[in-house]
Amino acid sequence: MTKRRFRAAAVQTLAKLGDFDFNIALATRYVEDAVRQGAELIVFPECMDTGYLFDSPEHCRELAETLADGPFVKALAALSRKHGVYIASGITEWDPAKEKIFNTGIMFDRKGEVACHYHKQFLATHDQNWFAFGERGCPVVDTDLGRIGLLICFDGRIPEIFRAMTMQGAEVIVDMANFFAMDQADMWGPARSYENGVWLVAATKAGYERSIYYPGGSMIVDPKGRVLSKVPYDTHGMSIATIDLDAAADKSIYTANDKIADRRPETYGIMALPYEQTPVYGVADRPLIPSKSVTKVAAVQIHVTPECSVAEVLDMVDHTAKLGAKVLVLPEYAFSEHYILSVEEASEQADRTAENLAAVAKIAARYGCLIAAPVIERAAAGLYVTTVLIGPDGKEIGRYRKTHLTAEERRWAAAGRDYPVFETPFGRIGVMSGYDAVFPETSRCLAIGGADIILWPAALREPFERELIAVPRAEDNRVAVVLANRVDSPYPGGSVVIPPTGFPQWDINIAAPRVMKLGAVMPKHIDLAVCRQKLMIPKVDMFANRLVETYAPIVAA
Known part of the structure; x- marks a missing residue:
């Protein structure tokens, strides 16, 4: 019978390279301490058995252990059996049948039997010096503590891996990590929990191992993205919290939406295509002319209010273009006084769309810029929440119809089915509108489609839409x-331009403090060459390295 509540512990410590006896003794002490505190799931960091920075592939092979008779593996199994708990840890595994070394995650059940066996999929630069890419997909297992999935460190930077486990019913994700940077813990972990509505138990190291500094960041995060327990940086210890599985069953967002039920898997097909068949394939190898590869973009934080007319909105757009911005985007429903529209208001807005677009087109032609105008479109199938791109000649480049609708929009709008990327004089541009951004699939489809820049007209309702997922939408995809x-939305202001490499400071509220002023303009120069360079670190291409054959749960209806 599944326990709906249990205690979990994430251990923050430091393994000693090549010293099994030391690492076993260390693990034993932490298990005993965690058991005393009532933990039934105990998680250790990545490569806890051997350490991480090997001298060579031969050195790694010398230390790698098998699941059948490895000393650290046998010790953890015995501890699980002795205390009747689940223990998960990263190990360096030699697979004699495949004759490969894997960066492995292993979880033992209460009887000391293997409950889940995982291979790291997204290998960092140094990983690739000695480990093979994972061959076990995204496993999720039933336990008496709920449905649990395992991943390792860098895997958490890849939205598909977390998502594939969520779509298999995972309630708890265990992350065995060697975090190199604080943003990995402070932003990506909570972001993945928030967008998927699942628990995260992440254990990482703290200290120095040869050339690597591990800051720490072991934590337990709830399905709303809130950090419930965290070990301070640069210390050793445990993060302990109570896991409530019922919280993972609640995928609600806003007033009546659901982060999982509202997905549109029938529209995500491009995510499962082999890399060579996608528009992003090889994009970094195509030459650009430097003088023509920099675009000045601007988020124009203005919309109609009782005190601000359509004419005043257009006047601010005109001023922004006059100062040299070449790609301008307005918030959702910019020509309406309200961020939620009634059926009658939506119809009235649709009646004014042609007039508003004509006015926008004059500005675009006057200054030779591109303006993304969020409007209500009337079509044969009904009304759409549409963003129209007007080009520098004043003509329409294309339009995007919002794919993920809020509960209020469903009362009057039809949903789009495509994620078009438009070739423009200022780069390849895609759009995600409002609620679309909650779904990592939206920005992923646009980036796989070759987008350099993603425009996000929004009416944010929750703080974490900006604080947790905005930067990952840029960095995960290497797009601006x-x-x-x-x-006037529940989480107002804070319009921002995020570069493809993010900000030097991970906290967006520090890097780009929220500006609340109606009429504020946030401009930034974007180098398209940086947008087309998809390497996060050497040898780690955010698209070429994806294991698309494991993403079936994401695109399945």
Whole structure:
């Protein structure tokens, strides 16, 4: 019978390279301490058996252990059996049948039997010096503590891995990590929990191992993205918290939406295509002319209010273009006083769309810029929440119809089915509108489609939409994200342009403090060459390295 509540512990410590006896003794002490505190799931960091920075592939092979008779593996199994608990840890595994070394995650059940066996999929630069890419997919297992999935460190930077486990019913994700940077813990872990509505138990190291500094960041995060327990940086210890599985069953967001039920898997097909068949394939190898590869973009934080007319909105757009911005985006429903529209208001807005677009087109032609105008489109199938791209000649380049609708929009709008990427004089541009951004699939489809810049007209309702997922939408995909937010929505203001490499400071509220002023303009120069360089670190291409054959749960209806 599944326990709906249990205690979990994430251990923050430091393994000693090549010293099994030391690492076993260390693990034993932490298990005994965690058991005393009532933990039934105990998680250790990545490569806890051997350490991580080997001298060579031969050195790694010398230390790697098998699942059948490895000393660290046998010790953990015995500890699980002795205390009747689940123990998960990263190990360096030699697979004699495949004759390969894997960066492995292993979880033992209460009887000391293997409950889950995982291979790291997204290998960092140094990983590739000695480990083979994972061959076990995204496993999720039933336990008496709920449905649990395992991943390792860098895997958490890849939205598909977390998502594939969530779509298999995972309630708890165990992350065995060697975090190199604080943003990995402070932003990506909570972001993945928030967007998927699952628990995260992440254990990482703290200290120095040869050339690597591990800051720490072991934590337990709830399905709303809130950090419930965390070990301080640069210390050793345990993060302990109570896991409530019922919280993982609640995928609600806003007033009546659901982060999983509202997905549109029938529209995500490009995510499962082999890399060579996608538009992003080889994009970094195509030459650009430097003088023509820099685009000035701007989020224009203005919309109609009782005190601000359509004419005043257009006047601010005109001023922004006059100062040299070449790609401008307005918030959702910029020509409406309200961020939620009734059926009658949506119809009225649709009646004014042609007039508003004509006015936008004059500005675009006057200054030779591109303007993304969020409007209500009337079509044969009904009304759409549409963003129209007007080009520098004043003509329409294309339009995007919002794919993920809020509960309020469903009362009057039809949903789009495509994620078009438009070739423009200022780069390849895609759009995600409002609620679309909650779904990592939206930005992923656009980036796989070759987008350099993603425009995000928004009316944000929750803080974590900006604080947790905005930067990952840019960095995960190596694209610039231009967020234009309303000032009357539940989480107002904070329009921002996020470069493809993110900010030097991971906390967006420090890197780009929220500006609440109606009429604020957030401009930034974007280098398209940086947007087309998809390497996060050497040998780690955020698209070429994806194991698309494991993403079936994401695109399945």
